[in-house]
Amino acid sequence: MSGTVEEALLTRRSCRAFRADPVPRAQVERLLALAARSASNSNCQPWQVHVLTGAAKRALTEDLLRAHDEGARSAGEFAYQPGADQWPEPFRGRRRRFGDGLYREALGIAPGDTAGRTGHHRRNYDFFGAPVGLVLTVSRLPLQGALVDAGVFLQGLMLAARGAGLHTCAQASLLDYHPVLRRHLRVPGDHVIVCGVALGHADEDHRLNDHRTPREPVTSFASFYDDGR
Numbered sequence: 001m002s003g004t005v006e007e008a009l010l011t012r013r014s015c016r017a018f019r020a021d022p023v024p025r026a027q028v029e030r031l032l033a034l035a036a037r038s039a040s041n042s043n044c045q046p047w048q049v050h051v052l053t054g055a056a057k058r059a060l061t062e063d064l065l066r067a068h069d070e071g072a073r074s075a076g077e078f079a080y081q082p083g084a085d086q087w088p089e090p091f092r093g094r095r096r097r098f099g100d101g102l103y104r105e106a107l108g109i110a111p112g113d114t115a116g117r118t119g120h121h122r123r124n125y126d127f128f129g130a131p132v133g134l135v136l137t138v139s140r141l142p143l144q145g146a147l148v149d150a151g152v153f154l155q156g157l158m159l160a161a162r163g164a165g166l167h168t169c170a171q172a173s174l175l176d177y178h179p180v181l182r183r184h185l186r187v188p189g190d191h192v193i194v195c196g197v198a199l200g201h202a203d204e205d206h207r208l209n210d211h212r213t214p215r216e217p218v219t220s221f222a223s224f225y226d227d228g229r
């Protein structure tokens with residue numbers, strides 16, 4: 001057993017630049033077996049994972065990039081998030097700070113540089129150069145609970161990857177082109193696509209991998225109730 005849970009939690013971050021070194025299939029299977037130890041409502045385990053490497057991943061990337069460049073964005077399969085200008089506070093401010101940190105500070109892309117931003121965003125569709133692209137789906141019968149279970153599974157997978165010295169990036173951006181994903185993958189009709197996950201070895205020399213995100217303090221989101229109340 002390698003590392004501690006605390007270490008995995010503290011070193012997990014979204015990696016957006018990977019080395020090409022492959023991850024053996026047996027290792028991916030091990031990570032998925034670990035993630036499958038995640039809790040789920042009544043142990044329903046409503047998830048499925050589609051694992052792409054090699055030519056299959058390249059073919060998907062090619063089609064995703066074509067759809068992206070043609071502006072063939074599709075409405076979501078489910079209401080994943082509001083439009084960019086419809087987020088309420090405090091989420092709007094946190095999103096803006098995240099975007100500033102990633103685009104301006106880490107990548108040096110000016111706020112008005114749409115081409116620069118698009119150039120980076122496109123890299124989602126080759127899984128940021130990771131050798132493994134995963135697509136997570138869950139049963140929509142029923143959806144809300146399954147999405148909670150999917151989140152638990154996703155975190156389990158990301159932490160298991162850290163335990164193995166690997167890095168990940170969850171990718172909701174793939175959802176914009178879900179018909180392309182469905183053409184390439186055997187997604188059951190009663191499943192929704194939750195997100196992609198890039199998996200591999202971080203390219204530690206890449207400046208994007210210096211990017212870190214802050215967190216709100218515990219007192220801002222936790223309420224404690226004790227004998228005095």
Ligand SMILES: Cc1cc2nc3c(=O)[nH]c(=O)nc-3n(C[C@H](O)[C@H](O)[C@H](O)COP(=O)(O)O)c2cc1C
Nearest residue numbers: 012013014016098124169170171172173174195213
């Ligand atoms: C469900 C989900 C979807 C995400 N989608 C994307 C994505 O499409 N592209 C991307 O670069 N990051 C994506 N992220 C990463 C978030 O931006 C990141 O988790 C957040 O900014 C916190 O940073 P950290 O993961 O480095 O701690 C996603 C994260 C989650 C949990």
